[in-house]
Amino acid sequence: MRIVLTFLVLLISLNPGFGQGEEDPVIWSHDVKKLTENEYELIFKAEIADDWHIFSQFTDESGSLPSEFTFLKSGEDYELVGTTTESETIKEYSDIFEVDETFFIKNAVFTQRIKLLNTALSQIDVELFYQVCKEVCITKDYTFRISLSGGAVVVKEEILDDRDLALSSALKLDLKYKERLKTKDDANLKKGSNLWIVFGLGFLGGLIALLTPCVFPMIPLTVSYFTKHTKNKSTGIFEASLYGFYIVLIYFLLSLPFHLFDSVDPQILNTIATNIWLNVAFFIVFVFFAFSFFGYYELTLPSSWSTKMDNASSKVGGGLGIFFMALTLAIVSFSCTGPILGGLLGSTTLAEGDVANNLSAGMLGFGVALALPFALFALFPAWLNSLPKSGGWMDTVKVFLGFLELALAFKFLSNADLVGNWGFLKREIFLGIWILLFVLLVLYLFGIFRFKHEGPKQKLSKTRIGVGVLTAAFTVYLILGAFNITNLKLLSGFPPPDFYSVVNKESNCPLGLNCFKDFEEGIAYAKKEKKPVLLDFTGWACVNCRKMEENVWSEPDIYEMLKEDYVLISLYIDDRKSLPENEIFDYKFDSGRVKNIETVGEKWGTFQTLNFGAASQPYYVLLSPDLHVLNSSIQNANSETYESWLKEGLKNFNELNKGEFTGIVQ
Numbered sequence: 001m002r003i004v005l006t007f008l009v010l011l012i013s014l015n016p017g018f019g020q021g022e023e024d025p026v027i028w029s030h031d032v033k034k035l036t037e038n039e040y041e042l043i044f045k046a047e048i049a050d051d052w053h054i055f056s057q058f059t060d061e062s063g064s065l066p067s068e069f070t071f072l073k074s075g076e077d078y079e080l081v082g083t084t085t086e087s088e089t090i091k092e093y094s095d096i097f098e099v100d101e102t103f104f105i106k107n108a109v110f111t112q113r114i115k116l117l118n119t120a121l122s123q124i125d126v127e128l129f130y131q132v133c134k135e136v137c138i139t140k141d142y143t144f145r146i147s148l149s150g151g152a153v154v155v156k157e158e159i160l161d162d163r164d165l166a167l168s169s170a171l172k173l174d175l176k177y178k179e180r181l182k183t184k185d186d187a188n189l190k191k192g193s194n195l196w197i198v199f200g201l202g203f204l205g206g207l208i209a210l211l212t213p214c215v216f217p218m219i220p221l222t223v224s225y226f227t228k229h230t231k232n233k234s235t236g237i238f239e240a241s242l243y244g245f246y247i248v249l250i251y252f253l254l255s256l257p258f259h260l261f262d263s264v265d266p267q268i269l270n271t272i273a274t275n276i277w278l279n280v281a282f283f284i285v286f287v288f289f290a291f292s293f294f295g296y297y298e299l300t301l302p303s304s305w306s307t308k309m310d311n312a313s314s315k316v317g318g319g320l321g322i323f324f325m326a327l328t329l330a331i332v333s334f335s336c337t338g339p340i341l342g343g344l345l346g347s348t349t350l351a352e353g354d355v356a357n358n359l360s361a362g363m364l365g366f367g368v369a370l371a372l373p374f375a376l377f378a379l380f381p382a383w384l385n386s387l388p389k390s391g392g393w394m395d396t397v398k399v400f401l402g403f404l405e406l407a408l409a410f411k412f413l414s415n416a417d418l419v420g421n422w423g424f425l426k427r428e429i430f431l432g433i434w435i436l437l438f439v440l441l442v443l444y445l446f447g448i449f450r451f452k453h454e455g456p457k458q459k460l461s462k463t464r465i466g467v468g469v470l471t472a473a474f475t476v477y478l479i480l481g482a483f484n485i486t487n488l489k490l491l492s493g494f495p496p497p498d499f500y501s502v503v504n505k506e507s508n509c510p511l512g513l514n515c516f517k518d519f520e521e522g523i524a525y526a527k528k529e530k531k532p533v534l535l536d537f538t539g540w541a542c543v544n545c546r547k548m549e550e551n552v553w554s555e556p557d558i559y560e561m562l563k564e565d566y567v568l569i570s571l572y573i574d575d576r577k578s579l580p581e582n583e584i585f586d587y588k589f590d591s592g593r594v595k596n597i598e599t600v601g602e603k604w605g606t607f608q609t610l611n612f613g614a615a616s617q618p619y620y621v622l623l624s625p626d627l628h629v630l631n632s633s634i635q636n637a638n639s640e641t642y643e644s645w646l647k648e649g650l651k652n653f654n655e656l657n658k659g660e661f662t663g664i665v666q
Contacts, residue, residue: 025049025132030144038116039081040148042126044069046108052134056089056102057110064094064101067130069110077121081113103133122149163585171587171603173611176628195361202362206369208401237375239322244371246323251367255360276576279416279541286409293402295395295451395454396445396464403441407434414496418540419574427496428503431482434495438475442468487554492547510549511559515568519607522569526625532653534566534646537608537619539574539601544636545618555639561646571604573617579603622649628656 026046033041048054059066069084087109094101114124126144291297410425410433417425443449445468447460460468481488488495499508509515516522519535526533538545553559562568577600578584587606588594597603608614612621612633622630622645630649637645 025052025134026054026130026140028128028142028144030146032146032148032150034148035113038119040114040116042112042114042124042146044110044112044126044128044144046104048104048106048108048132050106052132053090053103053105054108054130054132056086056104057084058086059102060099064103064133065129065131067110067128069112070127070129071112071114072125072127074114077118078114078116078124081115084110084112086110123147171607171610173627175611175623176626195357198358199361199365202365203369204365205362206366208397209366209370210373240377241375243322243325244375246325246327247371247374248364248367250327251363251370252360255363276416276420279412279419282412283409283416286405286412290402290405290409293398293405295398295454395451399444399451399454400441400467403437403444407437410434410437411494415541418496418500419576421577425496426502427498427500428482430495431478435475435478435482438471438478442472442475445471487550489551492543492550494543497546497549509568509570511553513553513559513562513568515570517570517572519569519571519604522567523625526567529567530625531565531567532630532649533623533625534562534568535621535623536568536570537573537604537614537617537621538570539572539617541574542617548618548636548642552637552639552642555643558639558643558646561643561650565650566646571607573601573605573608575600575604577601622646622652624653624656630656 026048029045029047031043031045033043035041046054055064055066057067057069071078071080074080087104087107089102089104091100091102093099124144124146126146128142128144130140130142132140410430414425414430417423445464447457450457477486477490478488480486481491497510499510499512515536516525522533553562578598579600583603584596584598586594586596595602595606597606608619612619614633616635619633619635621633624630630652631645634642634645
């Protein structure tokens with residue numbers, strides 16, 4: 001329950017309109033008392049608005065979040081004497097958490113005694129995390145900056161040395177913009193449509209989850225409860241619809257914590273998604289999920305969780321009781337929905353655009369699909385008679401999903417291999433593993449082998465045979481692609497790029513093009529050849545980058561322009577190779593945040609954000625060798641749009657050489 005409460009709190013705290021025009025419900029202040037030459041008493045005071053309350057440090061851990069003080073540099077410059085004491089508190093029993101909660105109303109006082117280890121110390125910083133509640137609860141952070149001498153508090157600012165400043169300055173380009181023109185909207189349109197695609201994938205995942213043994217039998221039972229245990233039909237329909245709404249809400253709330261990362265660093269989600277060891281961890285987890293679908297073990301959340309939620313739903317009643325019923329469904333169905341949600345989480349990290357928004361869209365789609373039957377069957381209870389009976393077909397669905405989980409698992413292992421430049425999972429090996437997996441799936445669907453947990457062997461259904469035929473056709477498609485008899489455009493981005501190959505060792509650039517992986521080297525070559533530059537912000541684990549290269553760049557006219565008319569500079573944002581020691585530096589953003597640039601990818605990611613205000617890939621910019629911007633930037637586009645974009649860049653470059661080009665601003 002604390003997890004759910006935390007998500008609700010995050011929902012409120014992420015609402016940009018919350019608290020605007022309202023006073024903070026808690027006003028903090030502090031005092032200092034000097035006890036001896038090197039001992040002090042720190043006093044923290046809170047004035048709490050009417051009807052609000054904050055929690056004690058010692059409230060039951062099974063309930064709401066306690067207040068927590070962090071004394072920075074404690075143990076270095078000073079030591080704590082005893083624990084932090086509190087003023088008078090109130091203790092009341094919480095029906096929701098079923099524990100006694102301890103809290104303050106109107107005011108609170110916390111006192112901590114300290115002893116200096118460094119007698120020259122004049123200032124102490126203390127961080128406080130607390131939760132303030134009324135009808136809703138809000139998590140808050142507050143920093144006390146305490147002067148022991150009574151003088152002014154000094155806020156320290158990190159100063160970069162000359163070397164850091166010089167290397168930072170080198171990242172900033174002197175881009176030349178002269179005339180303001182409208183930016184193309186292709187990228188933004190793509191982002192919007194991409195969210196709908198991710199929503200659709202989440203919806204599909206939810207539909208698949210409905211067919212699993214953990215969820216399917218719950219549909220008639222739950223609908224019958226609402227339609228037969230209420231006073232009238234309209235009440236039953238309303239409660240069933242509310243139940244469905246809560247299911248959607250619960251799954252949507254699970255995605256909200258990921259939005260917190262966006263405010264920390266525009267590149268952080270990219271960094272997380274392409275982290276080598278996180279991708280290896282995803283590989284292990286997905287293999288673990290797959291074997292649970294194969295029936296070797298069952299994944300379940302602690303039974304006490306579902307018991308508590310079930311008890312809460314019966315005790316509370318009303319709308320809140322229905323919320324706990326929905327939460328109970330989410331918990332008891334985890335053994336089937338967990339691996340599907342894991343696949344959704346993994347897939348959104350591979351999708352184009354903002355990872356957090358993708359995840360929210362996917363989770364929303366999943367929740368809608370899962371909730372829809374409960375509302376529809378409540379409206380039309382006669383439809384329940386048309387539902388197929390539970391049976392062995394649901395085990396087949398689980399095994400099918402298990403093979404898909406394994407296939408996706410190797411995609412994550414491939415990401416780690418690409419980003420880490422390990423070189424053991426080249427394109428041919430990856431395709432060979434996928435071919436083996438789908439051959440085994442075909443054999444399973446046609447009944448050649450079975451898993452131990454399945455019941456007696458039954459006659460193959462027409463649906464199973466049909467799915468088997470489609471899977472066999474897909475397997476043939478993989479085999480033809482592995483031998484380069486046909487291309488694998490339908491899978492662009494999932495296998496490693498064609499130049500990451502056991503056989504093809506002639507080029508390490510897409511489609512065998514000549515490319516540079518360092519900006520300065522590429523610009524120097526462009527000046528020498530007097531050609532414009534295509535600046536390609538890409539990534540080893542970027543699915544959409546591969547789609548553009550394999551589906552758009554491969555078009556004959558576009559390929560010819562890239563090969564003959566442009567100098568290609570491909571900067572890999574997820575390249576984890578360490579920079580040489582003399583190139584590692586600290587970069588200070590306008591916000592004051594300082595980031596240590598240690599890897600090639602961190603350098604180019606900061607370079608992209610600093611000069612173009614973008615953090616996603618692929619991202620394309622056209623430049624002249626003397627840094628005139630030749631066209632508005634573009635991300636994903638179809639071949640016609642991309643070709644005209646390149647041609648316009650060439651036209652502007654030629655006009656620039658004649659002194660006619662006036663430039664473009666984004």
